[in-house]
Amino acid sequence: MVIIENVNKTFGTKHVLKDISAKLYKGKCNFIIGASGGGKSVLMKCMVGLLTPETGSITFDGRDFLKLNYNEKISVRKDIGMLFQNTALFDSLSVEENVAFPLRMFTDFSEEQIIERVNFCLSRVNLVNLNKLFPSNISGGQKKRVGIARAIALNPKYLFCDEPNSGLDPLTSRVIDELITDITKEYNITTIINTHDMKSLFVMGENIIFIHQGQKWWEGEKAEIRPSGNKELLAFMEASEF
């Protein structure tokens, strides 16, 4: 479980995150939704340690990330897998080398064990026979799957997904959604998804946090959205429907 308490983040005079507190549950797909510029990406960057909030705490299963020393932070980070909006695959490495990268960096596996694990992760995301291709030679959906394979290579406890469906067609989006849901349940990990995609939210969303103008505006389950009567949340949902 990840617990966020009273997190504040400013950039110069702009107060981007205003006293945000939330709980993100293990074994669930936790969604952070909100309009562009509302602060959800900043919140995610604070959670993974790319940004440091001015106040508050972010606790990963009892470990307060902001109070840890450098080495302790590294050990938490090794428990984090992240799927980036633009996949962030290493251009100079092949698909196989991308997935093998965290294994080569952080384990003492033999080359055979690494390749075995890479093949397992790639088959888990339904990618076969692409090992030797480079990111520039595969499609957007395949890149996302390689990103997921890399993110799960070290068996993370926390999976962060930043706009996992951006730039994908509806069918591929559905495949990625199903993959993330299956992986979350299978490995019982805490998955945090930052998205605008309401279809994904209604398919896989379990715990939902709505960020509006830098504040946590609403939190609950998807069945509670419509009865909530929350004007801004309902307006955001209606704008996203078609």
Place this chain on the structure above:
Amino acid sequence: MKFFQHFGEYLLFLKAVFTKPEKGKIFFKQIITESNNIGVGSFAIISLISGFIGAVSTIQIGYQLVSGILPDYLIGRIVRDSNILEFAPTVTALVLAGKVGSNIASEIGTMKVTEQVDALEIMGINAANYTSLAKIIAGVFSIPMLVLYAMILSLIGGAVSGWASGIISVESFVKGLRTDFMGYNVVFALTKAYTFAFLITSVSAFQGFRTQGGALEVGESSTKAVVYSCMSIIFFDYIISQLMLFK
């Protein structure tokens, strides 16, 4: 004021870069790859430039020493000293600032704007160290080699152009090369080469690493890397010359 802020950021960047690499084996492979990119990849351009600089300097010195009073082997001696002391290390460094510097800055800059650097950080890897240390070490190792090669080739170019244009015979040129040769001049040139190699690679890596935005900013970082590397080369050229030639 901004200069001091950037200089401070540069020092903090170097502090992050010069830490123990995560995995020695991967780091060693990176050094080999980068040495190949920087050293072998620059071989052709350095050959071309140093050969022609030697050739041109022989012709120009020959043109200025037409009095007939001075012995012609002096041309070889002046070409030797000017190439070893200045042309080979400094011109090679300026050329490499353009070729290697822009390459390093754009490569790291692209990694930054496409979130590859963020991916490294989230994995718990020191991104400054991973992206830059191997490049700096490979540069410091291979650029002085290129400078030595440029020295030799410029003297060969000088001898060939002197012979081809009829300014000086090869025997006289070689006599000039051997007259009052000082090994210290080569030490001086290599001191400059090591310093310039460090400046080119570290300044360019720093510029790449502080890139924010998109393709436009990657281009800007690349340009800044070349400009700042050239400026620092010229500045340290003066400082090292002052310190080592007039003690």
